[in-house]
Amino acid sequence: MVWFLFLPLLPYLAWLVWAALRHPIPLSYNWRSLWQRKVSTLSTAGAIAVVVAIFVVVLSLSQGISKAFVSSGRPDQIVVLRPNARVELNSSLERDRARILKTNPFLARDAEGPLASGECVVVKMLELADGTGSTNVAFRGLEPAGVRMRTQVQLIQGRWFKAGLPELVVPRKMVGRFANLGVGKSIFFSGQPWAIVGVFDGGGSAFDSEVWTDVEMLMQAHRRTSYSSMLVRLSSAGKIPSFVKYLDEDKRLKLEGKPEAEYYAQQTEAGKPIQILGNLITIILTVGAIFAAMNTMFAAVASRTAEIGTLRALGYRRVEILASFQWEALMLCALGGLLGAGMALWFNGIQTGTTNFETFSDVSFAFTITPNLMGQGVAFSVLMGVLGGFFPAWRASRIPVTEAMKGG
Numbered sequence: 056m057v058w059f060l061f062l063p064l065l066p067y068l069a070w071l072v073w074a075a076l077r078h079p080i081p082l083s084y085n086w087r088s089l090w091q092r093k094v095s096t097l098s099t100a101g102a103i104a105v106v107v108a109i110f111v112v113v114l115s116l117s118q119g120i121s122k123a124f125v126s127s128g129r130p131d132q133i134v135v136l137r138p139n140a141r142v143e144l145n146s147s148l149e150r151d152r153a154r155i156l157k158t159n160p161f162l163a164r165d166a167e168g169p170l171a172s173g174e175c176v177v178v179k180m181l182e183l184a185d186g187t188g189s190t191n192v193a194f195r196g197l198e199p200a201g202v203r204m205r206t207q208v209q210l211i212q213g214r215w216f217k218a219g220l221p222e223l224v225v226p227r228k229m230v231g232r233f234a235n236l237g238v239g240k241s242i243f244f245s246g247q248p249w250a251i252v253g254v255f256d257g258g259g260s261a262f263d264s265e266v267w268t269d270v271e272m273l274m275q276a277h278r279r280t281s282y283s284s285m286l287v288r289l290s291s292a293g294k295i296p297s298f299v300k301y302l303d304e305d306k307r308l309k310l311e312g313k314p315e316a317e318y319y320a321q322q323t324e325a326g327k328p329i330q331i332l333g334n335l336i337t338i339i340l341t342v343g344a345i346f347a348a349m350n351t352m353f354a355a356v357a358s359r360t361a362e363i364g365t366l367r368a369l370g371y372r373r374v375e376i377l378a379s380f381q382w383e384a385l386m387l388c389a390l391g392g393l394l395g396a397g398m399a400l401w402f403n404g405i406q407t408g409t410t411n412f413e414t415f416s417d418v419s420f421a422f423t424i425t426p427n428l429m430g431q432g433v434a435f436s437v438l439m440g441v442l443g444g445f446f447p448a449w450r451a452s453r454i455p456v457t458e459a460m461k462g463g
Contacts, residue, residue: 064438064441067441068441070378071378071381071382071385074374074375074378075378075382078372078374078375078378081366081371081379082379082382084379085379085380085382085383085386086383086386088355088359088383089383089386089387089390092351092354092355095351095354095355096351096387096390098347099344099347099348099350099351099387099391100387100388100390100391100394101391101394102343102344102347102391103344103347103348103387103388103390103391103392103394103395103436103439104391104392104394104395104398105340105344105395105398106337106340106341106343106344106391106395106435106436106439107391107392107394107395107396107398107399107432107433107435107436108395108396108398108399108432109336109337109340110337110341110395110431110432110435111395111396111399111424111428111429111431111432112399112402112422112424113334113336113337114428114431114432115399115402115422115423115424115425115428116422118423118425118428128314128315128316128317128318128319128320129204129206129288129315129316130292130314130315130316131163131288131289131290131291131292131295132204132286132287132288132289132314132315133286133287133289133295133298133299133312133313133314133315134284134285134286134312134313134314134315134318135148135156135284135285135286135287135302135310135311135312136148136284136310136311136312136313137310137311138309138310138311139311140311141321142322143174143176143283143284144176144177144178144283146283146284147281147282147283148173148281148282148283148284148285148310149280149281149282150173150280150281150282152307152308152310153171153173153282153285155305155307155308156171156285156287156308157169157171159287159298159301161289161290161294161297161298161301162287162288162289162290163288163289163290165203167199167200167203168200169200169287170200170203170204170287170288171198171200171285171286171287171288172197172198172199172200172201172204172270172285172286172287173198173270173282173284173285174195174196174197174198174201174270174282174283174284174285174286175195175196175270175273175274175277175279175282175283176193176194176195176196176283176284177193177194177196177273177277178191178192178193178194179191179192179194179244180192181233181234181236181242182233182234182235183232183233183234184231184232184233184234184236186234192229192233192264192265192266193264193265193266194223194265194266194267194268194273195262195265195266195267195268195273196267196268196269196270196271196272196273196274197267197268197269197270198270199218201270201286202215202267204286204288205262207257207258207260207262208255208256208257208258208260208262209255209256209258210224210253210254210255211227211254211255211256212238212253212254213238213251213252213253213254214252214253215252215253216252216253216267216268216269217269218269218271218272219269219271219272220250220269220272221247221248221249221250221268221272221276222249222250222251222252222268222269222272223242223249223250223251223252223266223267223268224251224252224253224254224255224266224267224268225237225251225253225254225255225266225267226254226255226256226257226262226263226264226265226266227254227255227256227257227263228257228263228264228406228421229263229264229266230254231406232406235251236251237251237254238251238252238253238254239251244276245276245277247276249268255267259421260319261319261322270282286315295312295314298312299312341439344391344439344443345439345442345443346443347443348384348387348388348439348440348443348444349443349444349446349447351387352380352383352384352387352443352444352447352448353446353447353450355380355383355447356380356447356450356451356454360454363376363451363454364454364456366379367456368456373452373453374452376448376451376452377448377449377451377452378448379448379451380444380447380448380451380452381441381444381445381448383444383448384440384441384443384444384445384447384448385437385440385441385444386440387440387444388436388437388439388440388443388444389433389436389437389440391436391439392432392433392434392435392436392437392439393433393436395432395436396429396430396432396433399424399428399429399432400424400429402422402424403422403423403424404421404422404423405421405422406421
C-alpha cells in the first residue's frame with residue numbers, strides 16, 4: 056500500500072538520484088553534519104522510529120486478521136445459512152432440512168458417509184490468563200464429519216472430543232491467552248464441568264479462535280433444537296453454482312449457500328474498526344514526525360548559513376544545495392525507519408487477539424513481521440524524509456550568497 060504513495064513523487068525522487076550521480080553533491084558532508092548535532096538527530100530519528108514501528112505493527116495486525124479468515128475456506132465447500140444471515144450466530148437451520156441436505160447427490164462422501172456437518176455456534180465469556188478481564192469466545196459444536204472436513208486443523212495434543220460427552224478441544228493459540236485452557240483442565244458452564252481433552256493447531260485460520268465440542272452436547276446445553284448452519288463439501292468446486300441455486304429454489308429448504316472461502320473472506324471486515332483506529336494513530340504520529348524532521352532541518356539550515364555560503368562560493372549551484380539538504384533529510388528519516396523496523400521485530404510471534412465486530416467474539420492471531428512489512432516501514436520513513444525535508448532544503452537553496460557568507 057505504501058508503494059502507491061510514491062507514484063506522485065517518482066519524478067522528484069528520480070531527479071534526486073540523478074542529481075546525486077550527475078552533480079558533485081557533498082553527501083559525505085551532509086552525513087557528517089548529522090552527527091555534529093547528535094541530540095537533535097537521535098531525538099528526531101527516535102520519533103520517526105516510533106511512528107514506523109507502529110506503522111509496521113498496524114500492517115501486521117491487518118495482515119494477521121486477513122490471514123486468519125482468508126486461510127479458513129476450501130474452494131469445494133459451502134456454508135449453508137438461513138437467508139440474509141451474515142454470520143452463523145444469526146442463523147438457524149432445522150434438523151429436517153439438514154437431513155434433506157445430506158441426501159443431495161452433489162455432496163462428496165468418504166468411507167464414513169456424506170461430508171456434511173450440522174453445526175451450532177454460541178459465544179461464551181472466558182477469563183484472560185493475565186487476570187485483566189474476560190472476553191467473548193466462539194464455541195463450535197460439530198458432527199464427526201465437521202472435524203474431517205477442516206483439513207487445515209491438526210490435533211497436536213490429547214485426543215478429539217467424543218460424541219455424547221461434555222468434552223472440549225481448544226486451539227493452541229488460546230492456551231496461553233485464556234485461563235484454564237489446557238489438556239486435563241475443565242470449564243464450568245450450563246450446570247456442569249466440560250473437560251478439555253485435546254489441543255489443536257488451526258494453521259493460522261479462523262478456527263484458531265474457536266473452542267470445539269460435540270454439536271449434540273452443545274445444543275442440549277443451550278436448549279437448542281436447530282443447528283446454526285451446515286458445512287457441506289461438494290464432489291467438485293464446479294458444482295457450487297448449481298448447488299447454491301438448488302438451495303434457493305427448493306421449497307423444502309429456501310436456504311442460502313456461501314462458498315466457504317467467500318464466507319470467511321467477508322469476515323475480514325470484522326477487524327476494520329481496529330485497523331482504522333491504528334491508522335488514525337499512525338497518521339497523527341506521522342504528522343508529528345514530519346514536523347520534527349522539518350524542525351531539525353530548519354535548525355540545521357539556520358545554524359549553517361555560513362557553510363552554505365562557502366559551498367555556493369566553491370561553485371555549488373542552488374539545485375545542488377537543494378538536493379544536498381534533501382538527501383540529508385532522507386538520511387535522517389531512513390535511519391529512523393531502520394530503527395523502527397527493527398523495533399517492530401519485538402512484536403513478531405506475539406499471540407494476541409482482537410474483536411470480530413460481526414460476532415463480538417475473540418479473533419486470535421499472532422503478529423507476523425515479514426521482510427515486506429519492514430520494507431514498507433522503511434519506505435514510509437523515506438516519504439517522511441521527502442515531506443519533512445523539502446521546505447528546509449528549499450530554504451537553504453534560496454539563501455543569497457552575500458547573506459550566507461555573513462552567517463545570517
